[in-house]
Amino acid sequence: MAQTSKFTPDESLEMFFEPTLLSPEVKKALHADLHIRPLASSDYRRGHLDVLSVLTVVSDPGEDAWKTQFFAMRSAHQTYYPIVIVDKASDRIVGVGCVFIERKFLRGLGSVGHIEDIAVDKSQQGKKLGLRIIQALTGLSEGCGCYKTILNCSDANIPFYQKCGFERKENEMAKYA
Numbered sequence: 001m002a003q004t005s006k007f008t009p010d011e012s013l014e015m016f017f018e019p020t021l022l023s024p025e026v027k028k029a030l031h032a033d034l035h036i037r038p039l040a041s042s043d044y045r046r047g048h049l050d051v052l053s054v055l056t057v058v059s060d061p062g063e064d065a066w067k068t069q070f071f072a073m074r075s076a077h078q079t080y081y082p083i084v085i086v087d088k089a090s091d092r093i094v095g096v097g098c099v100f101i102e103r104k105f106l107r108g109l110g111s112v113g114h115i116e117d118i119a120v121d122k123s124q125q126g127k128k129l130g131l132r133i134i135q136a137l138t139g140l141s142e143g144c145g146c147y148k149t150i151l152n153c154s155d156a157n158i159p160f161y162q163k164c165g166f167e168r169k170e171n172e173m174a175k176y177a
């Protein structure tokens, strides 16, 4: 498909991690107007925080502070795997998510993948973008050798995660500062 001049190809971006780690099946399953890739250092300008604000309160730290956080997280090698879905026509982000790899001393020095901060732009919800993000993150987690992939969610989102192949297990506890 011919691409508009707005779309920034992967080669021109400074990525959080190697894009070839993303599942080719998930890439293929996406509509041709969309592109899934690792978060890039210029994604502040593509509406990364706007999409996250669908999930929760987001205070805008400004581009410089956003970038400092990007590079600080990236320097923790093989730990964070943030991804985005981009609408090619506008070069804007329409979906986000992250898997964080926790290394353990138990289970033969095993690892657990924690899925965090999933959000799909309101105009794009119900088009399987959430499902593709979860499939991509689970693939990354399993590719890192994690023996399980877990997440916390509201009761309202349980049916969504069940559709993504997750099952209900135990409880979440929280203590806010």
Ligand code: ACO
Binding pocket: 054, 055, 115, 116, 117, 118, 119, 120, 121, 124, 125, 126, 127, 128, 129, 130, 131, 132, 151, 152, 153, 154, 156, 157, 159, 160, 161, 163
């Ligand atoms: N209740 C019941 N079913 C649902 C729900 C829901 N709340 N949301 C999605 N589904 C179903 C869909 O109908 C679809 O079913 P189908 O395969 O039978 O057609 C399937 O789940 C896949 O849905 P998607 O189209 O992929 O969902 P979407 O792209 O809209 O993304 C998401 C779902 C991420 C929850 C989105 O609605 C969103 O961004 N919500 C606001 C932010 C949020 O709550 N994020 C999750 C926080 S939890 C965390 O981050 C770990």
